[in-house]
Amino acid sequence: MRGILADHNIEGHFRALIAIWETAPWREVWTELHIAVESFGSLGILPDASDTELWQACQSRRVVLLTANRNDDGPDSLEATIRRYNMETSLPVFTLANPVRFAQDRDYARDVAERLLDYLLGIEDFCGAGRIYV
Numbered sequence: 001m002r003g004i005l006a007d008h009n010i011e012g013h014f015r016a017l018i019a020i021w022e023t024a025p026w027r028e029v030w031t032e033l034h035i036a037v038e039s040f041g042s043l044g045i046l047p048d049a050s051d052t053e054l055w056q057a058c059q060s061r062r063v064v065l066l067t068a069n070r071n072d073d074g075p076d077s078l079e080a081t082i083r084r085y086n087m088e089t090s091l092p093v094f095t096l097a098n099p100v101r102f103a104q105d106r107d108y109a110r111d112v113a114e115r116l117l118d119y120l121l122g123i124e125d126f127c128g129a130g131r132i133y134v
Helices: 008-021 027-033 051-061 078-085 099-104 106-121
Strands: 003-006 036-038 063-067 093-095 131-133
Touching (some): 027 106
Parallel strands (some): 003 036, 093 131
């Protein structure tokens, strides 16, 4: 894995995650991971890209996708894409299980940040998992 990308719907949540990771006790771990913080623009992904295009772009560039609302609304939905294309070498998609609580509860946000950092530390162990809720 070389990077992480926040979906449009959680860019503010992602800034909060990074702020948490840049404080003690997580700063040293976050820094040592050397994970590039990517954007749709830096990856050349159009803002209106389908879920399939987004997932494939992240996989081909070895970038973890963090989202909250990609669903199973059709054949190009994120869930359908994962079921169709996921392989044992595919990076997981991390989905915020409760983005509203994350935004309102500082302790919960720290817990999510810690769990996500743990996943990122051992990312190769989670390849092929499809989607992981945090």
